[in-house]
């Protein structure tokens with residue numbers, strides 16, 4: 319079957335979900351006034367003009383990545399998300415912008431500044447979170463480990479083709495029994511004649527189902543320290559199975575890895591990984607990139623929500639005209655500015671050699687301080703939640719819903735039904751207060767309760783503009 323074939327309903331086959339035989343969710347199908355989801359909206363979230371903080375090279379990389387993601391990647395991602403498949407056709411497109419390898423200098427890598435690499439991560443994530451995870455694992459974990467901990471010979475052998483995405487890498491640290499507690503990993507590496515034998519399991523490893531090389535961390539049975547190895551796809555004893563039925567990051571191919579006496583030649587042992595602290599050096603950089611991922615996703619969610627609220631009209635006006643929605647947009651926009659500034663500062667601290675692990679972690683997680691503006695991944699849900707408030711029937715399956723990884727309509731804040739339900743909630747709350755010990759009839763609220771009860775007992779009518787009102 320060719321990509322352009324159409325079914326009985328006249329819908330191109332590529333837009334059909336493989337599992338259900340239904341078209342991919344796109345609100346423009348049922349709501350023609352909306353711009354199709356494949357056309358990504360222009361950026362509107364850089365309210366404080368972050369561009370002024372970038373050098374010309376960083377501005378150029380932002381422009382290049384943004385153009386590719388909006389024009390070439392956005393149109394194809396929905397169907398892959400529906401099928402939870404990886405878009406291999408996107409790999410040459412991503413290769414063309416030259417971001418794989420990020421900050422690595424030489425060996426055909428782009429040698430970007432940390433901020434330039436972070437901006438590229440955010441621009442990819444703005445359009446597709448899964449796509450940015452693919453690049454993060456390949457570039458900021460696997461390639462960086464080779465660059466920081468590999469021998470000169472290993473760098474020359476592996477980095478050039480990884481930089482051009484002719485080969486893809488994954489990074490295997492997590493195990494079924496050791497996630498957050500990664501330094502307790504149990505996979506073993508035993509030295510034998512001419513190399514090492516690996517035994518153990520890894521779990522959740524992104525890109526692993528198709529990666530050409532796997533960076534694997536294992537415990538040296540002689541020293542009890544963590545060492546790193548480059549394992550090649552198809553090595554005897556290596557078995558990778560895709561983890562199915564994920565809700566979030568559906569395009570990312572996470573794998574369960576089983577290693578049963580996998581032989582790794584001495585030349586593929588990473589000389590720079592002699593203990594767990596060596597992986598921490600790589601994680602310090604990747605943490606900065608991970609902090610920029612939710613920044614990018616939040617920017618995209620904001621852009622999509624803004625366009626939707628301008629296009630969708632209810633009660634005779636665009637939804638953006640209602641202050642209830644404007645307030646949510648303002649909160650999203652404000653949070654994004656805070657996230658951008660924290661991300662920018664993290665890069666500057668790292669580049670000046672001053673960034674501490676704590677500062678990197680603070681950028682990623684909520685610091686339990688009074689101001690939530692200092693965290694990116696914890697602020698991110700606030701932006702998403704506000705975005706989800708707009709994800710009504712039309713927005714279901716939108717990037718904000720996709721970014722949150724939910725498939726069903728989350729809430730219908732603005733529907734007529736929703737407004738009536740909140741009226742009913744109010745009545746219930748007041749009724750419960752009425753039941754409380756010590757409550758005297760005639761206390762504050764009772765008169766409003768009476769008035770409301772009598773209004774709601776009358777029939778609801780539509781006015782000429784389709785608005786619901788209660789006859790009084």
Ligand SMILES: Cc1cc2nc3c(=O)[nH]c(=O)nc-3n(C[C@H](O)[C@H](O)[C@H](O)COP(=O)(O)OP(=O)(O)OC[C@H]3O[C@@H](n4cnc5c(N)ncnc54)[C@H](O)[C@@H]3O)c2cc1C
Pocket residue numbers: 455488489490491492494496497498499521522523524525567570572
């Ligand atoms: C989409 C995706 C891609 C991934 N890609 C990779 C990859 O490429 N390579 C790789 O090596 N790994 C990868 N991982 C694994 C990831 O790094 C782990 O999921 C993460 O380290 C957490 O480990 P865990 O899932 O085993 O959860 P656990 O560590 O078991 O945690 C379970 C819960 O307990 C909580 N918890 C843990 N420790 C504490 C504590 N001390 N106090 C209080 N609560 C605690 C956690 O917050 C969490 O809610 C990926 C995961 C996902 C979901």
